[in-house]
Amino acid sequence: MNTHAPKMRPVIRQLDETAANRIAAGEVVERPASAVKELVENALDAGASRIEVAIEDGGRRLIRVCDDGCGMTADDLPLALSRHATSKIDGSDLLAITSFGFRGEALPSLGAVGRLTITSRAAGADAAQIAVTGGRVAPVRPAAGNPGTIVELRDLFFAAPARLKFLRSDRAETQAVAEVLRRLAMAEPYVGFCLSADGREIFRADAEQGELFGALSARLMRIMGRDFIDNAIPLDAARDGLTLTGFAALPTYSRGAAVAQHVLVNGRPVRDKLLTGALRAGYMDVLASGRHPAAVLFLGCDPQLVDVNVHPAKAEVRFRQPDIARGLVVSALRHAMAGTQRASSTLGAATAEAFRPEPQARSYQMFARPGAGARAASLEAQAPLDGGFAEAASARFEPQAEVAPVAPLGAARAQLHENYIIAQTADGMVIVDQHAAHERLVYERLKAQAEAAAIPAQALLIPEIVELPEADAARILSLADELAALGLTIEPFGPGAIAIREVPALLARLDGPALIRDILDDLADQGASDRLRGRIDAVLSSMACHGSVRSGRRMSADEMNALLREMERTPRSGQCNHGRPTWVKLDLADIERLFGRS
Structure with a gap:
């Protein structure tokens, strides 16, 4: 039984303008940030070069947007508060939209749920003001004002108090307003923006210059x-x-x-x-x-x-x-x-911070003059041993290789703990994780080989039949050629079903039906799917991990420099297969600061 069925025949009636505007406000104005978005977009469409926004109580009590745009005349103001009245389009082509706004719903919707006042002055005209409270529009009256428009919205949702219960804290609503303004400021770098909350400026972006x-x-x-x-x-x-x-x-x-x-x-x-x-x-x-x-x-x-x-x-x-x-x-x-061979500057800063010595508490003992015995022991400790400096148990220093440190990753100078390569660059030093770096190099090589030749497929002795809704079956079959290039061969198998004939040889234990459904979920959510490619890449990544230089292996200077040069030639070599960095850089200026030489 239909639980929505009326007990008697319903009567169709025309909703009044106020009710229609409040319904529209539910779609257009969800929270104060939505109101700010609509008003700031109107200001941008008016050609403003500077926009100032002020809110109080997270936008509940007040939202004020001031701009220096083209403004409106006294005759324009009543029309601006009418539903579906706009200067942005003429309605003949709903795809030829080059403005932010075009629906003509924002101002009447705001006026239906709050106390809205618009003061505006167009070039060559006097300023005028109009007010609307809970959908009731007052007559236009003369006002004083500079060219542009000031929109004040007070007591948002006073005419729809149930909506107030769904608002969050003042702090959360203020953050949402700031986020809206930042996103719009990204779109318009030549426009100045300012946001103040409860009298305190919290965001400012002056108009930028140049190309x-x-x-x-x-x-x-x-x-x-x-x-x-x-x-x-x-x-x-x-x-x-x-x-x-x-x-x-x-x-x-x-x-x-x-x-x-x-x-x-x-x-x-x-x-x-x-x-x-x-x-x-x-x-x-x-x-x-x-x-x-x-x-x-x-x-x-x-x-x-x-x-x-x-x-x-x-x-x-x-x-x-x-x-x-x-x-x-x-x-x-x-x-x-x-195409990039750069290290994150934040990684460099973290590396420098890791090298920074722990601060020590000062004490008078630190500045006491050493005795004669202590000075003698110190001099003896600094003397070289027979055969030169002792080699540290966890570091190997190779003779200076005939490689100039002008390459991006420099010239190898040492290996620490049989895993980390120290290289000298023209302006600092680089530390490379040899296993992670070689893992990425092998992985990229395997991927290139897989792309150069078709990924081998393995025929199934008994095809797997996957039952699907007819629409899903048609959708997945439309990708049959793309999937076949990755080694997955599918065919129609009657209405609402497909047959999996072949799977990638690298994924011999693949759960075909589960993969098909995962791909369909991706298509429904994102319109595309990289899931099969991702699974193949995961296998290649595992193969690369087992086939790369292991941690703990000693490398010669030639081997280390060969690894550095191949890293410079290989795409995405800055990250290992698991997304971790393969190398970090310390600029000479950072090193000098560590030793107080700057």
């Missing part, structure tokens, strides 16, 4: 921090009408959560599963388990190639050709990771 990449770098340094820029690789790629620019951090500069990932499409900050999945795939094979990449990606394309009218909050997009967008992100990231 776009330089301005963007300066803005991201202010928002993401200098460490991010110091450890990031610039991106600049294009494919089939899409462009990708931005910065991607080195794998060794990773985070414990996905909090430093920002994706913008045509300047609009979005949260898109397809693109975040592509970001993860681009870093696949170079990140440690449980770590997340840091990146700011800007995708640009003709507005006709992407639909931003997916959800009222405009935080989701849909590409006309999603595979091209995903492929561009994955290939650009992998190419950038393979």
Whole structure:
């Protein structure tokens, strides 16, 4: 029995304007941060060069947004509070959208659930003001004001008090507002932003100058921090009408959560599963388990190639050709990771800190003059032994190899604990984990061999039949050619079923049905799947681990230098197969500071 069936025939009625606006507000304005997003986007669409935001009590009591944009006239103000009234589009083409806003819902929705006042002045006109309280609009009246617009929203959700129960603490709501403003500030480096909470400035980003990449770098340094820029690789790629620019951090500069990932499409900050999945795939094979990449990606394309009218909050997009967008992100990231030979600056700082001696408490005994016996013992200890300096039990020093330390990883000078290579560079020193480095070299060699020749497949004596919903069966069969290139051969087996004929020889014990379902889950969640490739790579990684130079093996100077040169030639050699760094660097300036010589 249908539990929703009415006891009597329902009557269809037209909702009044106030009720309709409150319903719309539930989609557009979830919390104070949503209101700030809508108002700041309006300011950007108005051509503002500076935007100031002030909130009180996390945005519950007050949200004020001031801009120096084009402003509105007295005749514009009532229309701005009408639903679906907008200056951004004419409605003839919902794909030709180049502005942040276009739905015409934000201002009437805010006026329906709070006390909204708009004061605006357009060029060549007098300032005017309009107010709306809980959906009731007051007449326009003259006001004083500079060119631009000031929007004040007080007592958010006073007309919908049930929504207040779902808000978090003032601190959490303030942080959400700050995050929204930071994301929008990334999109517009030439616009100045300022945020104050309860009278205290908590975020400021003055307008940047210069060419776009330089301005963007300066803005991201202010928002993401200098460490991010110091450890990031610039991106600049294009494919089939899409462009990708931005910065991607080195794998060794990773985070414990996905909090430093920002994706913008045509300047609009979005949260898109397809693109975040592509970001993860681009870093696949170079990140440690449980770590997340840091990146700011800007995708640009003709507005006709992407639909931003997916959800009222405009935080989701849909590409006309999603595979091209995903492929561009994955290939650009992998190419950038393979083409760099840098160590994270944060690793260098951590290395220097590890070398720093523990502070010791001063005592008068430390400054006492040594006696004659102590001085004699000290001189005797400093004298060389017969045959030169004693070799430390855990370190071997090779004769100076005929290798100049001008190469990126320098010239090998010593081996410590039969595992760590010490190399001298032109401006410091490098410490290499020989096992981790050689493991990555062997792994990359195995992957190249697997890609050069088709991955061998092993036919199953009895094909495995996987029962699936017909839609899932059709979806997985559409990838049959791609899976076959990886050694997994599947065929249709009647309605709603597939047969697994062959599996990759490297994965002879593969649970085929489980893999098929995992791939389908990835397709449903992200639109693509790298799961089979990942399993093959895991086997190659295991083979590389067992076939690489082991810890504890003594290496000659020639062997150590050969390893360093191959690392310089091999993509992704800065991380081992498990995502850990293979080498760290200490600049000469850092070493001198350790000894108080700076």
